[in-house]
Amino acid sequence: MTATARPFDILASPSLRFSQNVDYFPIRTLVGFFILNLAGIVFSVVVDSFGTAWFGTWLPNGFTASWYGQSWESFQLGGVLIVTLEVVGAVLIGSAVLGVPAAYALARRDFPGKRAVMLLFLLPLIIPPFTYGIPLASVLYQFGLGGTLTGVILANLMPSVPFVIFILVPFIEQIDPRVEAAARVFGAGTWALFRSVMVPLLLPGILAALVLVLVRTIGLFELTFLTAGPDNQTLVVALYYSVFAAGMRANQTIDAMAVIYMVTSLVCLIIALRFVDPTQIVGRAKKAETH
Structure with a gap:
């Protein structure tokens, strides 16, 4: 740091910003992994509630809203x-x-x-x-x-x-x-x-x-x-x-x-x-x- 540099100029240095990003990377990864899993669980339940049959494929064979009526009555x-x-x-x-x-x-x-x-x-x-x-x-x-x-x-x-x-x-x-x-x-x-x-x-x-x-x-x-x-x-x-x-x-x-x-x-x-x-x-x- 030079004599004319301000005390907080070091906080804006690229090396420090990089280290901060590295420190936060594991936390962001864990949070992203948690959100992804939660979204996947909710998505699978919602999709299955509208699906006609779902066996071994990415999406059900068809979609219908009749399950909600049956669930409401049953x-x-x-x-x-x-x-x-x-x-x-x-x-x-x-x-x-x-x-x-x-x-x-x-x-x-x-x-x-x-x-x-x-x-x-x-x-x-x-x-x-x-x-x-x-x-x-x-x-x-x-x-x-x-x-x-x-x-x-x-x-x-x-x-x-x-x-x-x-x-x-x-x-x-x-x-x-x-x-x-x-x-x-x-x-x-x-x-x-x-x-x-x-x-x-x-x-x-x-x-x-x-x-x-x-x-x-x-x-x-x-x-x-x-x-x-x-x-x-x-x-x-x-x-x-x-x-x-x-x-x-x-x-x-x-x-x-x-x-x-x-x-x-x-x-x-x-x-x-x-x-x-x-x-x-x-x-x-x-x-x-x-x-």
């Missing part, structure tokens, strides 16, 4: 979709009603045993669902809730509420307590403070948490499988039964059901993201750091 997907939406909606509402106040209490209050409570909320997120799902299902069946829609909703709330709590606690801790103190000076009670001050400030975090809960609930298999009855199965459980249940059925109908499941999840996610801007989360965190 697996009663209309009722399954309604149950899935009911479960997802109830879990979203329950997670917000229970998770937001609990997160506020854990973020703002110190009390004996707080670490134990936090650990208790953390357990459903770190241990396999079957570990606590079987005892949970036994309790629900003892109280007559097993095999009912209410039991499925309660089971799905077990991991969803702690999930919301652990997402929102950092958001609440970033809010200056002086904002709440100022609201109380002007006569705001606890409920008015929470409704008019905290909820608007936490809205990006709440929406982000609920989007993640939505995706998680649609794909949650274990707890729903253990507690659902024949009339209140969600789409992922119905898909499992259609694959492993006794009887003969065309593979194309199962693939058609899998495509419906993927499209349903994607549509729900797109609708949710219409109301949630992920950049708001980063912007809110940076704004809190600057203050």
Whole structure:
């Protein structure tokens, strides 16, 4: 480097750019390989759901959309979709009603045993669902809730509420307590403070948490499988039964059901993201750091 060179000129040198490209090459290769495999799996399922027969060739011998009609009628997907939406909606509402106040209490209050409570909320997120799902299902069946829609909703709330709590606690801790103190000076009670001050400030975090809960609930298999009855199965459980249940059925109908499941999840996610801007989360965190 010459005496007149600027300190950061070396960062623009061709040799350094080449070394950076070499360092990133394995990561890009792995990511590209993962995306290629994922696209191949999804493509094969979609193509087979429209194919008439597919044996040893690159593409099926013909294409038809009749498998979707057969899958819809055979697996009663209309009722399954309604149950899935009911479960997802109830879990979203329950997670917000229970998770937001609990997160506020854990973020703002110190009390004996707080670490134990936090650990208790953390357990459903770190241990396999079957570990606590079987005892949970036994309790629900003892109280007559097993095999009912209410039991499925309660089971799905077990991991969803702690999930919301652990997402929102950092958001609440970033809010200056002086904002709440100022609201109380002007006569705001606890409920008015929470409704008019905290909820608007936490809205990006709440929406982000609920989007993640939505995706998680649609794909949650274990707890729903253990507690659902024949009339209140969600789409992922119905898909499992259609694959492993006794009887003969065309593979194309199962693939058609899998495509419906993927499209349903994607549509729900797109609708949710219409109301949630992920950049708001980063912007809110940076704004809190600057203050």
